[in-house]
Amino acid sequence: MTVSPDRPAVAVDDLHAAEEAVREQGLRLTSARRLVLQALFAARGPVSAEEIASGLNGRLTASDLTSVYRNLETLEGVGIVRHFHAGHGPGRYVLEGDREREYLACEVCGRVEAVPPETLDPARKAIASATGYAVRFAHFPIVGRCDDCAVHSG
């Protein structure tokens, strides 16, 4: 289910634009796909396939988990959706927006935060300078302890 990070991204601003983009990519806009898109917009942030299938805990219509995974994969294949891995938790899915985001995940409380890439540019430069590695924290986020948990766990 890995999608190349180099596939073209299709930024969509709202549900209507997302539905148009699905059709423009030559896909049928099935009710299952519409539900997945609706959930991604309603979530207003990274969301797991399980959360989508549950209808975001009852806020939307619940759907079949296998179907959700299949549709997320299809939407990711055409660049409308992408996923990242937040530590041990399930994969998280987001809509392609008009701006790139990188992520931090707290291994204690499970919090996931999105930051604009410029926030992590100093870290990126320090890593490149020390190791030669070029890093984007978009697919594999930084996993650590958030400021709250770092304080309380010493």
Place this chain on the structure above:
Amino acid sequence: MTVSPDRPAVAVDDLHAAEEAVREQGLRLTSARRLVLQALFAARGPVSAEEIASGLNGRLTASDLTSVYRNLETLEGVGIVRHFHAGHGPGRYVLEGDREREYLACEVCGRVEAVPPETLDPARKAIASATGYAVRFAHFPIVGRCDDCAVHSG
């Protein structure tokens, strides 16, 4: 199979010391456990359960994958072994050494590199300063493109 990163670490220098440590932790030194320890020393670096079960591609006796996983988990529970997650690949296992290591994984060629923590201290400081997150790259390594792959993939 997650083990707390705060469990005590038992550093072992050679196979004999590792076998002693197993007994000191109140575990039986079964032939399956001895094989796992032997493979971890023979590998001289991070190794997957699959590689251990294959006998490191025929260099050692092959064993049952389920048994390898179970014994790795047991050895990790008492602090002799630990694992980390290198991107999409399988978990990698290492013996606890007398020095902490952090890891970098290349998402293109699959290379995994161990570095002493001081190498990543500047990156750690840059991340803390920008986000408040306290990060060790020991359990979830930095995933990016190594210097060779970064050059060739642009």
